[in-house]
Amino acid sequence: MSEEKNEPLDFIRTIVSNDVANGCKVVTRFPPEPNGYLHIGHAKAICIDFGVAREFGGVCHLRMDDTNPTKEDVEYVDSIQDDVRWLGFDWEDKFFYASDYYEKLYEFAMEIIRRGKAFVCDLSADEVKEYRGNLTEPGKESPFRNRSIEENLDLFERMRKGEFPDGSRTLRAKIDMAHPNVHMRDPAIYRIRHAHHHRTGDSWCIYPMYDFAHCLSDSIEGITHSLCTLEFEIHRPLYDWFIEAAGATPHPRQIEFSRLNLTYTVMSKRRLLELVQGKHVNGWDDPRMPTICGLRRRGYTPEAIRKFCEILGITKTNSLSDIALLEHCLREDLNKRAPRVMAVMDPLKVVIENYPEGQCEELEATNNPEDPTQGERLVPFSRNIYIDRNDFMEEPPKKFFRLAPGAEVRLRYGYFIRCTEVIKDAAGNITELRCTYDPETRGGSAPDGRKVKGTIHWVSADHAVEAEVRQYDRLFSVENPGAEDNWLDCLNQDSLEIKKAYLEPELTKAVPGFICQFERQGYFCADKDSTPEKLIFNRTVALRDSWAKTQNKN
């Protein structure tokens, strides 16, 4: 039952809700073809398929739509299950393959032939294409269209036995060669493929087409609502035709919604594959990829992705969603849960001249100001520290609240320091800062009540651990690369910047997948290849930066 009474329902939930009110028990399904990795567009579909089922007290099946042995592979079957599970959904024992139904589908085909609604056609693929006509002109009927039922039955059985070579014959539906919907012009039901199937091996040499196998698989599983994306809308009349022609029950209802498109990325399997094969990214789980495994490696959480899909809503409108919304959902989630630590990416050495040489103290730092239950930790402080280079300006503009000659700032959870001297090399580059600290300001507040406007992060140079940090930016430099002819030319050449960083020693303990906030910078996730000896962090998403914004305006 839909729990939020006053929340408006999307059009699909409205339909399902009415059906439930009429006594319908909801069964949906997520039916990927195991020929590639899932991406965030699939996540939307998964959230809809599993979400609708759960909300209305039903179940959602996970079914591998494996009807084309030449394109599919077990490699993908596992990754698909991992990704759906990681997203937080459970199919219980309802895990199926379309190939489970090959025998039943064959029987359905025989039934359609017996009803005189299908025939074996000897036309070649090219001939079929010629006979089909085009969008404005009707097609013409195959010369084999009027074979007797007996002959069709015989031929189809012999197709199954392997008596004919690939492509020599097909089983076709007998519908209407003049139909304005070209999918209704006697579409193929079975084709001959002497190919090894990843599950059925060599037991079949004929394989059912999607339109036929999909609707009947839905019926076999008792699917009530077959939810899919808009490009299948025009297939629906054929979907309904097959169910009727085969005499299959129940008759699932197909409802279509628009796919997810995201700014600054591409979503089609073909393009994603091209990015991987062309080495424009480092594999399917490259953190810049919109694949589920890529997002996971980057540090995205299932909660953030689900929230995003929820906010998106469901419509039939073609749309291009702003990736900023996804990032908003991510930050909102991570802000609540990610512990804070300090890390310096572009180090500038600071020597605190009045701090005793060799002394070290442990300063108490809050792990997450948004969540007191995360407690505190101790951060070592010493005479030599690193700060971020862009937290210092020799000639600061107005409203620059960070460190500058003569200026005072607070070191986060540390002391107030004041810059007394700027040291440069022969080329004029700043190599080091000399500062003094106020011993009275330990922890970050002054007993005399004086305020500082700026607080900057730091690490003790004597205690810091090194790490490789991979800073990711959007993969493409244009909003809708998929719309460009030369979409690969739109790749953002600076989508990955690798840096050496200095971190609090605490981070040595970070295990792969650990997500934290580097204060004032962003959320970072320990990469799967990270080890205590060689720490690697991926930048999941940067913090919002209103200072950068005001600067860009000038």
Added chain:
RNA sequence: AACCCCGUGGUGUAAUGGUAGCACAAGUGGUUUUGGUCCACUUAGUCUAGGUUCGAGCCCUGGCGGGGUUGCCA
């Protein structure tokens, strides 16, 4: 070109014949030991022309615009 689908602020959506609302983005201010978070405020919308109606974003007709479809892929 034929058929099908879709047009609401910049973006994603709500309003199911009765006050066009929400979120993101953008902007302004406040709070702040993260220039983060949080809070307040501002900007900005029904593709178009008719029709039905007391009343139309919603219903009808035409136009315009966008998408999908012409695999023995899914």
